[in-house]
Amino acid sequence: MSTDDTTERTETESSCGASDTSSASKCGASTDDRPETDTSSCGASSDDTSSSSGSSCGASSSSSSSCGSSKRETTDEQVEATVEDFEGEPGRLLAVGLGPGGPEGMTRRARETLLDAEHIVGYTTYVDLLPDEVTESADELYDTPMCGEVSRTEEAVDRALAGNDVAIIGSGDPNVYALAGLALEILESKGASASMVDFEVVPGVPAAQSCGARLGAPLVNDTVSISLSDHLTPMPTIESRLHATAKEGFTIAIYNPWSRKRRENFEKCCEILLEHRDPETPVGIVHGAGRDDEQVEIVELGELEEYGETDLVDMTTTLLVGNEETYVWDDRMVTPRGYESKYDY
């Protein structure tokens, strides 16, 4: 969990491969009409699992192998099959948020949705986190590593259009830097519609809240979430958002604070926050939440930048920056909601 499965992570991994345990997929797209695709590249290659059989329904397999590459470099990643390529009745498409990671953080609705799904599509790490009862009940699992969220999402869409009930999964919530929007955009680009596949979002606990829980009560007042990844949002926009919100007393949940390619965004973020907030402002650092290497620390804003040099801050880390009133007590971060201004306790 911690950060959701977003494109940011894809910047740090340059080799991609998709695994697919499929054997009897309903694939309605009439392949005669589809452009030829390079099935050996990122998104549908089978280089890391023995059970894989390549992309089965969609035609989304021709993305560049460099995830952080520019549009110009990735023009071969195109929507291939359109709604006309599929015959028969479409299935369903559900974007399911797993929450903090393990089965205990999943809602009952998410669990039941996954048990009902014929196909489950997701980032390998999250597919691996699914409980056995879920993976065993699915007809097919299709997972890809960090790269390829566009091709993976298209694969899910195509499988649904081909008549399968498909769940596309991610950690956290499908609305928080995640794939609910991309699924709708790809449906639209194919000339399909959301209603056609009964598109639904099954919400999950976002990283900000599952990390907040580990820290105590850092986020009980007005809060903003900002991703430091400039892969899809220009850095000047991110900087402007940090300035605007640091000035206004929001607590700030920072997603994707760090990657091998984006050290300077984190440094810039620390500088901006220090322009508006006291160096002693508490900052919660949650690394690898729900994973074996989970670490939780509360530090001061003035020393945050130094932590960028440690293993504590990486792409699995979420930062929760306190506001002017946040304090640390008994190893917990507490942001008062304001009750003390009305009540004596």
Add this chain to the structure above:
Amino acid sequence: MSTDDTTERTETESSCGASDTSSASKCGASTDDRPETDTSSCGASSDDTSSSSGSSCGASSSSSSSCGSSKRETTDEQVEATVEDFEGEPGRLLAVGLGPGGPEGMTRRARETLLDAEHIVGYTTYVDLLPDEVTESADELYDTPMCGEVSRTEEAVDRALAGNDVAIIGSGDPNVYALAGLALEILESKGASASMVDFEVVPGVPAAQSCGARLGAPLVNDTVSISLSDHLTPMPTIESRLHATAKEGFTIAIYNPWSRKRRENFEKCCEILLEHRDPETPVGIVHGAGRDDEQVEIVELGELEEYGETDLVDMTTTLLVGNEETYVWDDRMVTPRGYESKYDY
């Protein structure tokens, strides 16, 4: 669900009563040392249930009957028992988020925590939503209506200090305008500590995300949550936060948009948003999410203020305001994450 159980709602209800099914509570506070309290007022009165027996452990029952009243008027709501008043080993205190309301929106961890809890404390509406297996397994349920979240939280703290394993519940997440912070503040004010009661937060799906799911994908980029209640935050601060974030392209989740006493905050909010955003900006209105009277509508920002005159916008409503790029497609709100700038699909 929708808005969490926060003090905002308390402003709309002036009569308060607590119900308590307790019969064998461990109450460690030595009452001799405690100041006399008015147990007939908000927080511990038993005017609306036949099974109630008044506040059993804490001494928090003397709050004013007007929830929105000023500090001066509520100085009789004080922390009464301190840690010295309790003998023996403290129990545990867990702040549990129920998520969107019904059992299907609860995480497995929340469900298991509630099944293990000896006492469950919460706002009556949420206690009523608990599945039978949970309410039947608890030794005691203590619920109060809208008023009295301070006294209710103190009751939970006192019960934990008295040796019981206590879950204090709310819809959504305990960190989102909810009681995780208040529980820590009250523990501190009593001279106790979080560690003493193994204080833990069990996160849940917040209203923004469960409402977002109903609307499609309105929140997949940087997002802010702002409460329009000026009960605990001054209105000029709220206005300043709206200006700052509406300017910066955040999607905005608005909690507590409306109450009988706070019509003008909603109107002011609409005005501010229109200063910075196009009147055609989509706004998702989710009323009574997860309740029998649930209604979901997507309207334009320019007409939002008129909806304030309808039943659609009240204290059970959450508003999700799109950013400059948000659009409506097939009855869904879609906020692009930015993939279209990098990929062709």
